[in-house]
Amino acid sequence: MSVALPAASAGAGWPERLYDDGALTPPPRPVDPRASIVFENVSHRYDDGRGGGTEAVADFSATLEPGSFVCLLGPSGCGKSTLLNILAGFEKPTGGQVLVGGRPVLRPGPDRGMVFQEPNLLPWRRVIDNIALGPDLAGRPKKETRRAAKRLMEMTGLSGFENHAPYELSGGMKQRVALARAWISEPPILVMDEPFGALDAQTRISMQELLVDVWLKTGSTILFVTHDVDEALFLADRVIVVTPRPGRVARDVVSPLPRPRVYENLVVDPRFARLKQEIWLTMRRSDYDI
Ligand SMILES: Nc1ncnc2c1ncn2[C@@H]1O[C@H](COP(=O)(O)OP(=O)(O)OP(=O)(O)O)[C@@H](O)[C@H]1O
Ligand SMILES: [Mg+2]
16 A cells, blocks of 8 residues: 655645555554563663773663554664564563563564665675575575565565665665665564665655555554654654663653644644644753753
């Protein structure tokens, strides 16, 4: 279900973004019960081996509903990537735990797809083979996997680039390959660490729209890290503002903004402006208060 943005007609009011069936509310979609995430009093300290270290996260708790889109927003160094790495199973917390689908995370698993700021494509694999990496490593049938990869290439606007090498793509295209590579395994949870940070503003908005369109189809839970308040408000059902290090929850805001969201309309919506102001006030206060 792609969402079309009709041409703005002069004087005819703001363009509305409609779903395929002409509705203004997202159609119901299946939600995967394995996709719940609970951060339970998570703390993390990096020891330097010389008796010192860095307290990156302190007593961070949050429960994410299956199928929700949650953004983590906070200043550089506040522990956002640390939290994502703990959720992904790359790092063990020094306190508390993370539960996925009710079970403690002990190691990485195919139920959690990761997308990072850098696309990290394998330069020796063609685009389609980069997308198919996960199923190939899992020994899934090649033909079926290539069919799925082709479908994802269509969805992400990459058709025609199947046989290209990664170096022949633009930055935005590489990031679309990284997204398709995460999506091909249909993970119930998608963990994204500033995936659009390096893109220009226009490509970034297209990627945000693409992400929301696919998220609405898949029913996955997305935990998305960003520095950008507008990006968080465009994407999320809920924005968790994190304090400066050690990271704790400074503010947990459920978005009142309806979907589908049209960027051009959103930025002049008084609810958007109010929320943006509140989040900025929280971030500025937590610089020195919390
Ligand atoms: N592997 C590591 N070893 C030691 N210290 C680390 C390690 N990774 C992160 N840190 C420290 O933990 C703190 C939090 O880092 P983290 O990468 O989680 O922050 P962040 O919120 O993701 O920042 P940014 O927005 O800049 O990506 C920082 O002070 C950092 O120096
Ligand atoms: Mg980070």
